[in-house]
Amino acid sequence: MNANAKAYWRDNIKYVLILLSIWFIVSYGAGILFKEQLNAIKIGGFKLGFWFAQQGAMYVFVILIFVYVRLMNKLDKKYGYDE
Template identity: 75%
Template sequence: MNKSDQNKYWKTNLKYVAILLSIWFVVSYGFGIVFVDELNSIRIGGFKLGFWFAQQGSIYVFTILIFVYVRLMNKLDAKYNLES
């Protein structure tokens, strides 16, 4: 693998990480903590939405984020022939 490919690969990886971590931050610190009171005025069934994000939603999103990263990186590895 040459230097410029290495750089491109690493840049794309960093871009994925930045996007996914922003979502990670928004659903937990944003929805579950900072804006919890505002979201609590919205209800879904018996759940206040902010409370639901803090105790349920954020955890589901975390799990999905990791599997999305796995998929993205497997594709990226394949593009640069880095599968071992």
């Protein structure tokens, strides 16, 4: 594998790890670890901790998919792998 391809995959793995870390923090942290602090806030009659555990993690995951697509498009252009 040439140096350009290695740099591409290194950046790709870096993005994946960052985005998965964000998802973990939101799903596990906000839904479980910080539940008590978040339950002090209510949205639409539901406690915010419940909302994050049930809905928030899914919304964040979908947003992270779009962020990943955007990052990868930029990365493809940077390393010359775009179409």
